[in-house]
Amino acid sequence: MRFSDAARPELADPRERRTRRQAAEDARARQAAATGELPDWEPLRESGAAIRERTLRELGTHLETLETAVAEEGGRVHWARDANEARRIITGLLPADADAALVRSDVTDELGLEGAEPGPHTKAAVVGAGFLVAETGTLVVTGRGEGLSIPGTLVVVAGIEDIVPDWTDLEVLLQLLARAGAGLPLHPAVATRTGEFELVLVDNGRTKVLADPVGREALRCVHCSACSDVCPVFERTGPRPYGPGRAGPIGAVLTPQVRGVEVSLGASLPFASTLCGACADVCPVKIDIPGLLVHLRGRVVDARRRRPVPNPELLLMRGLAWSMGDERRYEQTVVRRARWARLLVRDGRIRRLPGLLGKWTDARDLPAPPRRSFRAWWRRRG
């Protein structure tokens, strides 16, 4: 489903919109306070970005180090190519007779995992990882660590990119995550566990993202949700129109890469942004989300160019570029369109346009085109 269609019912819910608006305002205020009070916030972001870039560049090495470290501590690593395989592996690891508790994360949401809250009678738990420290094979979760100390089976689920080379790097990322995400100087609790767990590492499209030298920057994400908190689009639509993957601006750059830019959701998500840049300003690891969105828009259009029959937008944009390629052609286009548009003027304004621009005049007027363009005025001025 296209983002624009999925957004419509969300926009029509005033209660949800009020709630989201309040939540966004609160989160923005917390975030601004937590990042503003730190004089070294910018250098910290720089090091966070550098750590994530380096980690992604050497991902294969770090994953091997992690696998060795986990095995040395008595744990096991399982590799899942896609969501189906991940779910199959997880089901196979859990005892058949007990319900498993679930500690959610973006990855467990991505896999559609369900389960109860961990409690005193928990015999098995599935825990979405915050980070995995490669050098020691340690699981890190930001929270009280429910499920980590259970006596039974512990299944840890993580994306292949949720990895940190060592504890020095982890310290930097935890600071960034706390301030940008929770709006706190530090997470109230961070729990760790080393070894003796079943670790399921999920690809599910991530290697496709890594294959795009520009788009791969999106995998720097440390799951703080700061970009969603400041996004004017997300504030109005909420998470649902972003589809089954990640929501908000980061979802708009990840989902099209994972699911492809040919399907309707993947083709529409890169356009679900005003490119206002607020997300790039707050991202703790400096992901250039607007730049990635523009890059992915290019991929969407390139995929359309390969179709045998061009769509109306492609024809319009090609035609416009052709006329803009020469000032005489451009002036002719302007004169013709203005003459035509003036026929639509009522009461000094245009209230209805046909075709693609009808979406504009659904809710906004357009001014009447001027009798003389700037260049015509300049010529007469002599």
Next chain:
Amino acid sequence: MLTASEGRGAHVRIAVFVTCLGDALFPSTGRAIVRLLEHLGHEVTFEAAQTCCGQLHWTTGYHQEATALAHRFAGIFRDHEVVVTPSASCAAMVRTAYPRMDPGLAGLRVHELSELLVDVLGVTDVGASYPHRVTYQPTCHSLRALGLGDRPLRLLRAVRGLELAELPGAAECCGFGGAFAVKNADTSVAIVADKIARIHETGADVVCATDDACLTHVGGALSRLRSGVRAVHLAEILASGLGPPEGAGITADTAAAADGAAGRAGAGEGTPRPDAS
């Protein structure tokens, strides 16, 4: 590039890039820039070959077309020392997107109007008068890509008779976003509806910005709602009620232009952004 101290008081030759939208739909903005800069004693030139910087194609994903337009733009403006544009997003396009298309396009300098006035020409009081309550919406590109900061506000504060009302949540996007306004029209309108509520809170008669594209969106919604609040480009405010040009007698042309601005600024104009030609 000229520094402020070199620009102040000196006669500067300035090439104006009016933008494709400005040429076709908002020539009054370009005329205001000409009037303003000539009033300040500078020379304005217009390269007739100019069309579009390529922003629309670039941000909509038509990167081949955008790159061709960028090279064309560079060929036209490369040899001009000072170039000014009334669009913060077009200035940002040249500065931030061009080097991504082609490293050979890096270093091309286009000033947004308030940058030119404050940084290059060293003026904040241009001598304008505009007796209205005005609120200023910093567009996203002016704020984040160019970092205009308070330059437009300093210029507005120096305008005689202008009462500046602070816009709550000013840093939030108006919901325009180029193709977004059409491809996600419902969300775009939902965002501008909230922006308009904020504009109404200020009690302003006029909402001002440094980009006709965003103003078309905000102004178009204000007009549809018959709100009475008008969207006016910064250039038009700064070119309002100017006296005779510095160091020159008044000419028929500048007098007529000044009349046009006064008429447009006057109350009782029901039509937003009317053509003052």
